[in-house]
Amino acid sequence: MTAPSPASIGSSSMPGPGERVAVLGAGVIGAGWAAFFALSGLDVRVYDIGVSAESSVMSTIERARPVMAALGLLSDRPTIPVVTSDLEHTVATAVHIQETIPENLEMKRRLYAEVESFAPSTSVIASSSSALKPSLLQAGMAHPGRFLVAHPCNPPYLMPVVEIVGGELTQPWAIESARRFYEALGKQTVVLRREVVGHLVNRLQAALWREAVHLVVEGVASVAEVDLAVTAGLGARWTVCGPHEIFHLSGGPQGMAAFLERLGPSVETWWDDLGHPRLDPATRQVLIDGMRESAAGRTVDEMALARDRKVVDVMAFLKRGIDQPGTR
């Protein structure tokens, strides 16, 4: 196993014009990463054997351009990714390799073996996997120390958070290099200390949705009403404070300690009453019917377009606030 010197870590973790990045796979996430890297000014090569890979990447770039402009992340010198079915050409000189192929362990392991035969041993290989643990993915690699999971929220050119998770064999320099790489591109990283299915974001989202499903299935409220409770009741605060800080601030001067003392028992009562629905056929039908009613004739495309515009607006607004904390 070859660990690079501190000097080479420093240089490889600071992406700049001309720095080469490889993206493996041009699906939704791969095309999203490729667009993000190219519009950040990096030299991007995308490996995909599908015939529509190039058009998918190009159309994603057009969608991503106004988004990154709104977020202040569009480079003065954006690039155009090279999309190719030549893996060696894609990874041979890449400092960072972002893998985004389907969630199939054997397929990913075979790809890594090929990648390692072409890529420098000092390049970081980051899988975008949300389902597979890095220890499983890196087992059998020639240089597993440089492998990790770096999971974006979708789309990668819009959502700021990247969850970084090392496996048993991942070396600290790789984690640090990945962290600095994403942060230099404007991302906010979270380095997990342990591998867990779903990382943080998907687990938290699943926890909220489980109760949302329960409330609908039990007939307490409709799909639209439960969604409204989140958008009008919880969302705005969660852009500013996480769940721990919210309760810390509701505890008065003594914060979390006072909150736990005063309201801990109530919270446990609520926890005990939360639901444990399963996604059986009857439940699925309730959700499908409830969502149809909530959509009120709007197609998924219409709703997604409206959603994307609004989320971009909110993200751009939040980013201005974060960048200029003293302006009000």
Added chain:
Amino acid sequence: MTAPSPASIGSSSMPGPGERVAVLGAGVIGAGWAAFFALSGLDVRVYDIGVSAESSVMSTIERARPVMAALGLLSDRPTIPVVTSDLEHTVATAVHIQETIPENLEMKRRLYAEVESFAPSTSVIASSSSALKPSLLQAGMAHPGRFLVAHPCNPPYLMPVVEIVGGELTQPWAIESARRFYEALGKQTVVLRREVVGHLVNRLQAALWREAVHLVVEGVASVAEVDLAVTAGLGARWTVCGPHEIFHLSGGPQGMAAFLERLGPSVETWWDDLGHPRLDPATRQVLIDGMRESAAGRTVDEMALARDRKVVDVMAFLKRGIDQPGTR
């Protein structure tokens, strides 16, 4: 039981200048409602026997004024609430009575009995309770049909959602009257179809926090990191889409049905792996220590002030977007 005629329902549910509203209790929630109603231009009387009630209401009004101005909710003719320890004077001519005293069943029942001896039988009595079910609260009332729970998020002058819950004896006209009352003041209401502890908002919040606690206690990430996963990964989207709609939109053209087909099994795997922490002393200490580290020397007051400013900004931004859906 006296049900008002449709005409009187119509007039009593449209608050306007000179309309009298009573607030019972001048704690944090009571003072917040009083400020909201007064700055909306209603004639407000507040009942509280504490010596600091009036100063509490007045200082809350000063905090609420710029918030409601930012949200476009400040009346041209705001009023000053009358704070009094005379219950009869408070409720005798009120069309809407908002109760906010501590979460003690017997105390609330005694208060309702007194209120009913003074108030018109057509005035709606709305409890702000988050812990007690309306069927329990209304048992024993002379006119239980006009009683319901109307739970705001805190502070009531900022957060738009009001959860309305009727008990077994609540009459439809009272629900409808309350709904129209709050909506005429700019609130977004959700009428629950069944009584459940914590209503919607607190249950959903508790579900998310349970997993947030689990991830910290299990050493997957720090308090600050879990909070970041929410603020940078989930919050912005949740201001625009609720949890059901998010998955509907991730399913492609077939929406929820396709999402459930493709990702339902993964979600169930995550559900099965979610934690079930308890708030025992060791867990409390982990949360207190983690929050202290996350606060990094900032006091609760400092953090709360920064939070409030940012949340107001986000809410005002979202409100502009909602009011002008075609502007971009």
